[in-house]
Amino acid sequence: MKIYDNICLIHCCFFLFCGHTWILANMMARFLTFGRDALxxxxYSVGVVMSLCQLLSILELFHIADGIEKARPLPRLVQVIERNLLLVMVIMLEDVQSxxxxxxxxxxxxxxxxxxYPHELLCVMDTPSFDMLWTRYTLWIPIYILSVVTEGVTLYQALPYFDSMGSYSIQLTVPVSAHIHLPIVLLVLLPALAAGKIICFSLLKERKQHLEKWNKKLKRK
Structure with missing residues (x-):
């Protein structure tokens, strides 16, 4: 059963790694070819693949819950929710996409x-690398902070477009009609991005634990 679980995790990480590699290569090639016009x-060029990758990332939560992948569930949960909500609620707007x-x-x-993903693949295959470990837990933190700031800017820029759409009427299971004003929902989501602080502190703690574990392993040798 453990071998089967590892195979599933390897396939998932490898597929997502290939997907994100294709997206990044596509974006860089288009920028080098067309310059700022590519922005x-x-x-339109990578949105479908990006959405697919983010949907598949939900499987990582099940891997952590089943113990297949050793990671903290809260940071991964916050990250998956942030990205998928942003894709569905904001980036899917035609006026925001450009x-x-x-x-x-x-x-x-x-x-x-x-x-x-490269670090996780190496760990699953029992061939960990200190360089990948250091890169994953050191460079990841400042880039994640920039990502959270960019998410807040994206939400802020989407507010005028949601404001022009007004409110949505939703019929609940009980005979009551509820009106949801979308700009208010987005303003509520903006402070929710502050959860990134929790992830940063968690990553710093996780980084310290992994580096200490690696140093102890080297001392035993």
Whole structure:
């Protein structure tokens, strides 16, 4: 059963690694070819693959819950919720898709995942690398902070477009009609990005634990 679980985790990480590699390569090639003009249609060129990768990242929560992957559940949960909500609620808006901040957001997301998945693949295959360990837990933190800031900018820039849409009427299970004003929902989500602080503190603690564990392993040898 353990071998089967490891195979599932390897396939998931490898598929996501290939997906994010393709997205990042596509974005860089388009930017080098078209310059700043490539920023406007980033979503049209890589949006489908990016959305698929973010949906598949939900499987990581099940891997952690089943004990297949050893990671802290809260930071990964916050990250998955942030990204998927941003894709569904904001970036799917046609007026927001052409914003340069979407290109920056996709770039940071892909860099973060390309720092993480190689390290996880090596750990699953029992061939850990100190260089990958250091890179994953050191460079990941400042890039994640930039990503959270960019998410807040994206939400802020989307507010005028949601404001023009007004309120949505939702029929609940009880015979009551509820009206949700979307700009208010987004303003509530902005402070929620402060949860990134929790992830940063968690990553710093996790980094310290992993580096200490590696040093103890070297001393035993």
């Amino acid at each position: 406007a249609d980033t979503f 914003k340069p901040v979407v290109c920056v957001q996709f770039f940071l997301w892909n860099v973060l995942d390309l720092l993480r």
